[in-house]
Amino acid sequence: MCNIERYLLQTDLEMDKIICIGLGYIGLPTATIAAGKGLNVIGVDINERVVDTINSGNIHIIEPGLKESVQKAVAAGNLRASTKPEQGDVYLIVVPTPFRGNHEPDITYVEAATRSVLPFLKKGSLFVIESTSPVGTTEKMQQLIYAERPELKGQIYIAYCPERVLPGNIIYELEHNDRVIGGIDDVSTEKAMAFYAKFVKGTLHKTNARTAEMCKLTENSSRDTQIAFANELSIICDKAGIDVWELIELANKHPRVDILQPGCGVGGHCIAVDPYFLTSDFPAESQLIAKSREVNNYKSAWCVEKIRNAVLEYEMKHTKKPIVALMGLAFKPNIDDLRESPAKYIAQNIMQFEMDGLQIVEPNIKAHHIFKLTDYKVAYEQADIVVFLVAHNEFKALTQRADKVILDFCGIFKR
Numbered sequence: 001m002c003n004i005e006r007y008l009l010q011t012d013l014e015m016d017k018i019i020c021i022g023l024g025y026i027g028l029p030t031a032t033i034a035a036g037k038g039l040n041v042i043g044v045d046i047n048e049r050v051v052d053t054i055n056s057g058n059i060h061i062i063e064p065g066l067k068e069s070v071q072k073a074v075a076a077g078n079l080r081a082s083t084k085p086e087q088g089d090v091y092l093i094v095v096p097t098p099f100r101g102n103h104e105p106d107i108t109y110v111e112a113a114t115r116s117v118l119p120f121l122k123k124g125s126l127f128v129i130e131s132t133s134p135v136g137t138t139e140k141m142q143q144l145i146y147a148e149r150p151e152l153k154g155q156i157y158i159a160y161c162p163e164r165v166l167p168g169n170i171i172y173e174l175e176h177n178d179r180v181i182g183g184i185d186d187v188s189t190e191k192a193m194a195f196y197a198k199f200v201k202g203t204l205h206k207t208n209a210r211t212a213e214m215c216k217l218t219e220n221s222s223r224d225t226q227i228a229f230a231n232e233l234s235i236i237c238d239k240a241g242i243d244v245w246e247l248i249e250l251a252n253k254h255p256r257v258d259i260l261q262p263g264c265g266v267g268g269h270c271i272a273v274d275p276y277f278l279t280s281d282f283p284a285e286s287q288l289i290a291k292s293r294e295v296n297n298y299k300s301a302w303c304v305e306k307i308r309n310a311v312l313e314y315e316m317k318h319t320k321k322p323i324v325a326l327m328g329l330a331f332k333p334n335i336d337d338l339r340e341s342p343a344k345y346i347a348q349n350i351m352q353f354e355m356d357g358l359q360i361v362e363p364n365i366k367a368h369h370i371f372k373l374t375d376y377k378v379a380y381e382q383a384d385i386v387v388f389l390v391a392h393n394e395f396k397a398l399t400q401r402a403d404k405v406i407l408d409f410c411g412i413f414k415r
Helices: 003-014 027-036 048-055 066-075 108-120 137-148 170-176 186-196 209-240 244-251 274-281 287-318 342-351 376-382
Strands: 017-021 040-044 079-082 090-093 126-129 157-160 179-183 204-208 324-327 359-361 385-388 405-408
Touching: 017 027, 017 108, 027 040, 027 066, 027 079, 027 090, 027 170, 048 066, 048 079, 066 079, 066 170, 090 108, 108 126, 108 137, 126 137, 126 186, 137 157, 137 209, 157 186, 157 209, 179 186, 179 209, 186 204, 204 209, 209 244, 209 274, 209 287, 274 287, 287 342, 287 385, 287 405, 324 342, 324 376, 359 376
Parallel strands: 017 040, 017 090, 040 079, 090 126, 126 157, 179 204, 324 359, 324 385, 385 405
Antiparallel strands: 157 179
16 A cells, blocks of 8 residues: 555545635535535635525525535535634635636635635645636735745645536536546645545546646647637627527538537636636747637627617607617526626626616526616517527527528527
């Protein structure tokens, strides 16, 4: 038996109390799944309302199966939320990584979360960053920890393990998807592997911290590039008078072609964000990645122009202003998440034209602080121009009508 295996056998029981910093779309499900496996989890969030909501057995985000899992974990005493961290065995950093100006990644939230647990780290602690991060972030946090707590050098275990889940199916995928785990050294990798094995059924893949960080960015940059091809193709087809949905269906009959479906842009806190982590740090080397981001952003602006032109054409033909329905605000179908949503961007831009009778629809949320929402059936019935921005299931049940101008950017009525 190697030294690492002996070490893990000796310390496996020291990973039962988990401190999860951040209780958002990934942090709360992660904390809940770990608690469901019998681990003692303290979820930490600076938002007191979020903490109170979770401790009452409720949730502040919409995700299938999450509320039931939280209720069970809280009732069993395995999950508790707090505004402050405390001493534990494992510290998970699951906080946002926003941008500064010019799409420069901002790791101050990760740094603040790291500083918040500094007083509680002890010999044998496992510190894992899950937040999407620029390459080298884990090493920077290692340096920070050792600078503030030099006595911990070589005494704790530091690793990076990104999530790779799909909103709307997070609970299942957090447990069943493979995970890439990279430590700052081999022992840290093994320690983190042993921890995730407690609640992840997917295969755990070993690497180093820098490669794990790059892997997360690579996965979403790849998807962004593939979507950019589909979006660019949709713009070309519109100019050429070709049905892009039919074209893609036919092209995909080729055994080695798999073109994705176009949309009104790209949203979410992963695909629309992660490529900038690479273009910021490697501007000369990331030409294709940068262009893909440009194409996907342009698609949203292109949709705004198509809507505006449709309105002007309607006014000229009917000598009156049309009622316009914008169908969908979320960044993808059947969820309530509006982060980086191109549909939201389009709605905000269309609102600036001050059109009478503009109706905005999002069936997955009850109310919004900016948009006055309308029931999708009512909006569809009343609108002269219907703009499908998100392919929600509710919209697919609607019947295409010849008395309406339909702008279908997400394939609701595709062939």
